[in-house]
Amino acid sequence: MLKIYNTISRKTEEFQTLEPNLVKMYVCGVTVYNDAHVGHAMSALVFDIIRRYLEYRGYTVKHVMNYTDVDDKIINRAKQLKEDPLKLSQRYIEDYAKDLASLNVLPATSNPQVSKTMPLIIKFIEGLIEKGHAYAASNGDVYFRVTSDEDYGRLSGRKLDDMQAGARIEVGEAKDHPMDFALWKSAKEGEISWDSPWGKGRPGWHIECSAMNLAELGEQIDIHGGGNDLIFPHHENEIAQSESYTGKEFSRYWVHNGMLQLGGEKMSKSLGNIISIKEFLSKRSADVMRMLVLNGTYRAPLLFNDDTLDAAEKNVERLKSALRPAAPSAKGLAAESLTALAATSDAAKVNFTEAMDSDFNTAGAIAALFEFVKAINTARDNGATSEQIKPMQDSFRELAGVLGLKLEEKQGSGEQDEQVNALIAERTEARKQKQWKRSDEIRDQLKEMGVTIEDSKDGTIWRYS
């Protein structure tokens, strides 16, 4: 039985879908005006892992991730670059899609964009006005009336009265209540805008997601996800809008990932402590980033530093060690040992599922994968043949795949391979002659080429590292 921690109830609940075997999951994507950073990667990875596990559990997952391509920041950046805002955002949408692909994140089922959802957004706002949940101000802005929603604040656990202390009405705003938020913002001179019943303008941030949800998944969804920095006000406001509009419970489960921490602080554009996904991938592999996430708890802050990354890298290497073949000359394992091996494999698989069922306890799932590693490596050390360990390796690889780990050994060109093989042949000959100096020279040379070698009774094996 899969259990998921639900932000709105602050409890871990049994997971039940609205429709049998179908999960409708909406995850807040990014505002596209700059390179995405590893904090975005964390969120994308968390929901990729959740999606993959749900699919492994037999669900069909409709995974929607939006792109906010209409926004103040985009407009400002476009102005700076003297580029059309929609072209700019389109450029970064394609860029982000590439980043995600290079992280082995499965593409969402659909990626709606604000600029392409405009008619529904306007219709949505009109509906809210009709129902008395929103009002058009004199300046062309439209606001959501928070006092019209009795439950306002229930996701973030805030009461309207508590929130008013810090609330301010900015100059130029025409709100009835300080906490009212913009559904539609009237356009300033020369800005990109769309026609609406309230004049030229563009939608506020929150209404987009409500509208795209409705467009892609309907009135009710199973899982709504995003970073926990979005709980208030973004998700709170989404709930207010959607439930006021449809009169139905919007999302059954609210799932929020913790923030990536760089030097004890959240990594964010506004703090300027950013490492882009591209920069990261120029130094470490996608598996390492994913392992960093898997090794932690998706809801907790994730420490991103050399120590945690080095450990993640070692973890990945260790997992890979289980996939290596046995020596061709291996003499084989007795039947009873094979039975024990199969039993270990089954137990590890159960542990994996139990961990993941428990609110996606990926750290526990990784521990289960290490059970495989130990069992496979021990079997190999004890003389199992490649054939004998293969079934367990297949199970192991399948589960690693559920977490999105590729565990690929680095590949070289055929030319390189030949060169390496030639050097190894020479070294083997030198070793036969006990010419240790020459042998070690070659080993150093190979190391410089990025090749690690291992000698054993059955010969020398090597790999790119």
Add this chain to the structure above:
RNA sequence: GGCGUCGUGGCCAAGUGGUAAGGCAAGGGUCUGCAAAACCCUCAUCACGGGUUCAAAUCCCGUCGACGCCUCCA
């Protein structure tokens, strides 16, 4: 100040009532010409102070501390 999450070995981190998973690092060993990898062994009583209970890291109260949100943010 308000709301929320949390504080487990040198580091990362599972575990939410019955005497502490896993990984990294460290030390010892097997293997090796030496290495490397793998394997074996060693390594914590759970921030602090009270309380509930036959029994608590796990529940309750308090203290201290960290982080997030309260303004754009994954």
